[in-house]
Amino acid sequence: MDVPKIVVTPPGPKAREILERDSKVISPSYVRFYPLVVERGEGSLLYDVDGNVYIDLNSGLGVMNVGHAHPEVVEAIKRQAEKLLHYSNTDFYYEESVKFAEKLVSIAPGNFGKKVFFSNSGTESVEAAIKLARWRTKRQYVIGFIGAFHGRTYGSLSITSSKPVQRAGFSPLVPGIVHVPYPYSYRCPFGASPDDPEECANRTIAFIEDWVFGKFVPPEEVAAFIFEPIQGEGGYIVPPENFIPQLRKLANEHGILLIDDEVQAGMGRTGKWWAIQHFGVDPDILTSAKALGGGLPIGATIAREDVMTWPGGSHASTFGGNPVSCASGLATINVIEREKLVERAAALGDKVMKLLNEWKEKYEIVGDVRGKGLMIGIEIVKDKTSRKKAPDLAQEIMMRAWKSGVAIITAGVNALRIFPPLNIEEEYLFKALEIVEDKIREVS
Template sequence: MGAEADLASAPAPHLVTEVPGPRARELIERDLRVTSPSLPRAYPLVPARGSGVVLEDVDGNRFLDMNAGIAVTSTGHCHPAVVEAIRRQAGQLLHYSGSDFHLPIYGELCERLAGIVPLRGPARAFLTNSGTEAVEAALKLARYATGRQYVIAFLGAFHGRSYGSISLTASKVRYREGFGPLLPGVFHVPYGDTSEIRERLFRRLVAPREVAAVVVEPVQGEGGYVVPPEGFLRELRALCDEHGILLVADEVQSGMGRTGRMWAVEHWGVEPDILLAGKGIASGMPLGAMVARADLMTWEPGAHGSTYGGNPVACAAALATIDLVERELAANAREVGGLLLEG
């Protein structure tokens, strides 16, 4: 704890070598020999430890971390409350499958999530290892619950890189190049304008009664951190209601207090049918969640599951994270975000 506190209060940024330093260069050279070249590795950063917003590399260089492990360390690095929750749970039970057995902490987190998502009516949750897996679960549930096959997504969207999620992703061509054919039945339209759906898709390409879901990031992430035009999400909700289409809010990146509210859709008063969480949900532990209206979850036992999803240690980290976000961090995001927007 002392070393962590010392790092959190240490001057940063503070460089003691060139970047990357000698130890970092050794490790980078090894990685380039033995890891998959598909990993983007955009920066020559080799982190060794972190505390709060300070990250220290293997050569002792310190940085202010504006990356947060790709929008994951929502409570900062090694927040004491999260670390303590992980330690406590790890000392009791590292793993048992929540898919096949009744884990108290799995149910506790599902109950907590069901109580804080802005869905219409009672909700149920399915826990995964990542946001991408939550997207996959939502695709399956949407098709199963509606009996429809088509899905609408948006240009600029990022929903993951597995086969189902990459079929929704439309932020960079390199994510899709060479992997076709992708999931059939997915249509992409420009973000921020429902008229494209009404005028182009529904008149020329697909009947609305055959569309299972519209999947949308309330604020686009990798597509450029695009805040939607005022009224867009409410119009999208109305369009879905008109045609019995499920509205899926992918809050993997925009959720967990990042926009000053627990969920970005709350800024516009929109209630989706399914909400997806990931990244910052557990402060760095691998976890995702699909939370849906309870009446949609009519699928049979075995229709979907996950050996590791909802791992007890990750669930403990998530419960501690939610406490921190609700108690102080969402408000801090509102305050600091407002200052940044003012310039």
């Protein structure tokens, strides 16, 4: 199939009509990347209401790891919907949630017993994680990282710190949250050279020990560190190899739990089931959502069984672990396993990185490329020497690519994310990248 295909400059007339109606009834708090009005999705392709066909480089914000409308996922949803739509798993029992939890426990990192709390979204999986960490340790502080995005309900919002608008006007937030810089080695907050990422991690850990623990937060009152193994909304930032292992060590020294937020990076995306597996560390609590349900809403908080010991009634959710979402999630994992999508993400990711590293050589505005598997960020800058962020250029590249049929989006303020379905046809992926490169060349 010859894709992408733009038959009318988007937004076309049907899209414009829907945008107009949307503006009258939908909350203005949403920020849409561009006025794309989707009608149908199939595999890695999106069809808009005016007949344009796009290549999806963002997987519906990281949800469609197995592509749109995967027949096996759709079939599992239909089968389950006809059998049982709902029966509050936190008040009664059904097998679908048990089957799904058994599968998750078997693929989650750590050679120890685990238990699963089901919710409906990423933010709820984080809420459960921080409540559990506080409950289990009876300690008040949670240490999060600047640039992180963990969600928008009050607990997770209190840790989220990727854009001021997310927090502005909503205080007071939950107390007991302490923020420290993330080792963003291309722009190390502690002044280490971009060529020495490990030094950036060392300085971050030293800052926590000397300035946080040493000055105002007694480590014996810290319940958890919460972090993204690759920061997503913050700009697709991969931490230095030695960072998470050092954080694990520090946590062990002080009886602090490690919460690994894999809502965006998990489910095979990075070429391992979970991004933390690149760093050889097992978390105490892991959160997952987005791709977990194959397109249906579900969140999971997976914890060591000796951590998830809270009593009946302490935390629950009417819809959490809905049977249809569980059936869809299980089918999604089966597809990832059978189609070997974890391995594919790794192999295809390597090819993409090779190409993007050539762009870095060729274009002055491509400051940094980084990522693992098919979670890749391209940081757009004014020039390589100043490394000054160029959000206007990133935005322009995104808009031009979209108008040419590539649904690519930004991360942070000035990174472009390459985040396609893991089973995207290689031909489509490289066609989309060719278009993105054209746009980079044009705006350069």
